[in-house]
Amino acid sequence: MVKQSDVVNETLSPLESAILEALWQSGESKVRDIFQKIKTKNPCAQSSVAVTLDRLYERKLVRRTITTGRGGLAYIYSTCxxxxxxxxxxxxxxxxxxxxxxxxxxxxxxxxxxxx
Amino acid sequence: MWGMLAHLGSALDLFLADSTKTTLVVAAIVSAVTLIWLSRNLDFSAKIRSAFMYAHVALLLFPPVFFATTLSCKQVGLCEVGLTQTLLFVIPITLILGLAFGLLIVPLLHRLRSQPESGKWQRFVNGQSDRLGLHKAPDVFIVDSGRPEAFSTGGLKPAMFISIGMLEVLTRRQIEAVLLHELGHIQEGSHALKPITWLLRALYPEPVLAPAAIVAEEERKADAFAASVQKTDVHLNRAKRKMAE
Incomplete structure (x- = not known):
């Protein structure tokens, strides 16, 4: 469980909010799934979603595990x-x-x- | 032996008694620690982190080089040489040593922070290296980062580093194009070039050589190599666009 003190120290960007919303709705997801879910309302590149998720992970707002699938290694993200x-x-x-x-x-x- | 140590000890006491010298040494150590903190706590790309590592090595080398220079100056009877003149000698030497040590240490640090890949990407690189007749195929490492990025290191044991973020956003052909681009760098042996251009930029604010042009030329060669193997530059260009977005 994340410590209260580790949680958000600043407001979220629109893309960060959209990603968190998508994760709250879908539960555990890969970058590609999140991108598919948010791209119509938030036009952005898949790599922007990947970088933003990485930043959210550094800020301890999401957690991730590594999975090996057909397409190789990937992260599965979920909210903390x-x-x-x-x-x-x-x-x-x-x-x-x-x-x-x-x-x-x-x-x-x-x-x-x-x-x- | 003991006499030599005592001599060194008294020289060190004398060195540290000079408040300007002590301030410079403390500033170098504090800057080195700050760089570590920054690279661990803030979100930087692998290339910036590499630059931090080189700077960190140079900053840690500064105190011993500064002390050794002051000591040798005293030995040859040039004690009157001022601080500015000493620093004009110490700073270039520190930067050159920082580069030399960095070329040995930085690849090692990247290896320690990554996981070896023994699957299809290593097999792909092995196959391409065989085809090129490279003495030894570079090792492929996976970087635990969601940021799409790839880089390689040279030296005796060349290695390629690809992030999980890159594997997530690129297609198979695009990943192969990136690996071929990095293989192009390894084949050309251009790894020392970037740190050398940083060094040139630090030593000569208005360099005779154009470091950016040299690096751009090496990038162009690596791109051309990847395109020649894949017989198209479409995949590499798409990969670059995706990674830059």
Missing amino acids: LSKDEFRKSLAQQAVDRIVERFGESAVSYFNEKYRK
């Missing part, structure tokens, strides 16, 4: 977090940043606004 966990971690980061910047005022604001 579910879509819900990912959204939560983004929200948590945003809230943490606000609290860090505004301190007590932010905490009391959240208390008033969201008190049940």
Whole structure:
């Protein structure tokens, strides 16, 4: 399981978002499958998808395993977090940043606004 | 023996007592460590990482070369030679030694970071090497990277490196074209050329030779070799376009 601290530190590019969406929908996928899925809405080259997936892997947003198939070696990618966990971690980061910047005022604001 | 070590020790003390020299040595070591951190933590292509490795080797060689030069200067009675003059001697020597050591070490580091390929791509390279009458077929290695890239190293044991990312995005004929292009480089023995052109660029800001033109000519020869074997340049051009996208 990926540590909360390792998760996204910055917003995603449109291609990164499209790739993650495709992975959340399809589960484990190869570069070619992801490319086929996103190419109509996000016109790009297959190599751009490969490079972007490599970057997402470096940022620990996706995991990968190597498989040997008919076409030779390839990666099978999957996301490290579910879509819900990912959204939560983004929200948590945003809230943490606000609290860090505004301190007590932010905490009391959240208390008033969201008190049940 | 002990006397010699004591002499070296006192010379080192004297060397480190000079704050400018110590600062330069520390700066070189910090830069070398920073380069390692950068190449491990940021997303760079294999070619940039290779350039970092050469720079890393040169930066690590700087302190001993600097010390040895200062020491020998003292031995021959040229102690009055200023720091600038010493550096004018030390920097080119360090770069030349960095290149020489780099040519030995960098291929080894690439091998350590990759997995040997013993399947169809190695068989393809073996077959083509036999056809060309090469003394020994280069080893093919797989680089664990999703970024499509390929490169080769020369020396006594030439090797080719192809990434999994490249295998994923290219067709069989395109991969063969890339392997033939790299085989062309190995056949021409042009591996030392790139680091030498970097060195020339570092030593002569306005070089008499045009390093970029020399490298471009070597690339053209490797392309021509691949096209002559495949009897078409379509696959290589498509592969290059895909890898550059």
